[in-house]
Amino acid sequence: MEPLTVPADDVLAELEQLAVEVALEAGRLVVDERPVDLGVSRTKSTATDVVTVMDQRAQDLLRSRLREARPGDGFLGEEEGGTDRESEITWVVDPIDGTVNYLYAIPSYAVSVAAVVGDPTTPGAWRPVAGAVVNPMTGELFHARLGAGAWLRRGEGEATRLVIGEPPALGHALTGTGFGYDAGRRLWQARVLVDVLPHVRDIRRIGSAALDICAVAAGSLDCYFERGLNSWDMAAAWLVLAESGGLFTGLGETAPDPSMAVGAAPGLHAHLEALVRRAAEAAGSE
Numbered sequence: 001m002e003p004l005t006v007p008a009d010d011v012l013a014e015l016e017q018l019a020v021e022v023a024l025e026a027g028r029l030v031v032d033e034r035p036v037d038l039g040v041s042r043t044k045s046t047a048t049d050v051v052t053v054m055d056q057r058a059q060d061l062l063r064s065r066l067r068e069a070r071p072g073d074g075f076l077g078e079e080e081g082g083t084d085r086e087s088e089i090t091w092v093v094d095p096i097d098g099t100v101n102y103l104y105a106i107p108s109y110a111v112s113v114a115a116v117v118g119d120p121t122t123p124g125a126w127r128p129v130a131g132a133v134v135n136p137m138t139g140e141l142f143h144a145r146l147g148a149g150a151w152l153r154r155g156e157g158e159a160t161r162l163v164i165g166e167p168p169a170l171g172h173a174l175t176g177t178g179f180g181y182d183a184g185r186r187l188w189q190a191r192v193l194v195d196v197l198p199h200v201r202d203i204r205r206i207g208s209a210a211l212d213i214c215a216v217a218a219g220s221l222d223c224y225f226e227r228g229l230n231s232w233d234m235a236a237a238w239l240v241l242a243e244s245g246g247l248f249t250g251l252g253e254t255a256p257d258p259s260m261a262v263g264a265a266p267g268l269h270a271h272l273e274a275l276v277r278r279a280a281e282a283a284g285s286e
């Protein structure tokens with residue numbers, strides 16, 4: 001893998017500010033313009049992997065705002081319409097992470113915007129350098145840039161720095177996870193869950209990977225694991241968790257990738273990683 005060049009801190013600060021502004025704007029759009037009769041406009045990998053008209057509208061807004069501000073940067077979004085880059089930065093966005101919650105009006109969904117270096121289409125070949133995750137229903141805004149800490153602002157309040165707390169033992173850890181849209185993937189995930197559940201406090205399946213990972217940084221979950229994350233699900237939240245002092249990896253010391261992502265405070269991470277690894281091995285192939 002080519003070495004990843006990180007921009008200077010003044011550039012990172014601009015990227016973080018831009019991520020915050022556009023994520024907040026897209027968050028307002030998805031809430032204010034949510035049609036009363038919101039339905040599914042198309043499906044992707046399976047019949048339950050839905051896209052609403054607002055996923056596409058929010059992504060179009062993000063792409064045009066980012067393009068106006070930084071025309072040379074690349075763009076990769078969950079919905080259709082990526083672009084190539086001339087600079088070292090690619091914007092990796094999930095216009096609505098938690099689309100099924102959005103469809104059902106469950107207030108746990110987020111806009112996730114990250115500036116990354118490297119190639120976000122190749123697992124392990126990229127890393128986030130600035131980003132923001134907004135839950136427009138609760139007004140929570142998580143943001144971070146490399147080396148400058150993770151921050152949480154609620155509504156118009158002051159931002160507070162997130163420093164991950166001392167974790168409980170694995171047996172007392174409230175553990176977030178999620179499931180994919182493909183039936184075979186879900187069966188595998190269910191087999192893994194059977195082996196994990198007896199060893200943790202309980203499981204939460206909140207429905208937005210970006211919010212789950214930020215929740216670990218903020219202490220409202222103790223840890224998180226999931227197979228099947230795409231770069232847009234995790235890019236901004238990965239940085240928030242890492243900048244809060246947490247660890248976010250794949251199995252072993254690899255970068256998180258679609259085969260597995262594991263996040264927790266340092267004192268808990270190795271225990272969760274070992275449990276998930278054993279469960280994944282026992283579950284066999286998908």
Ligand code: IPD
Pocket residue numbers: 078094096097098099100177178179180206207208209210226228229233
């Ligand atoms: C999904 C959510 C969910 C996770 C899935 C993701 P989407 O993203 O983050 O919590 O379990 O793996 O695909 O489809 O709502 O953007």
Ligand code: CA
Pocket residue numbers: 078094096097098232233
């Ligand atoms: Ca997503």
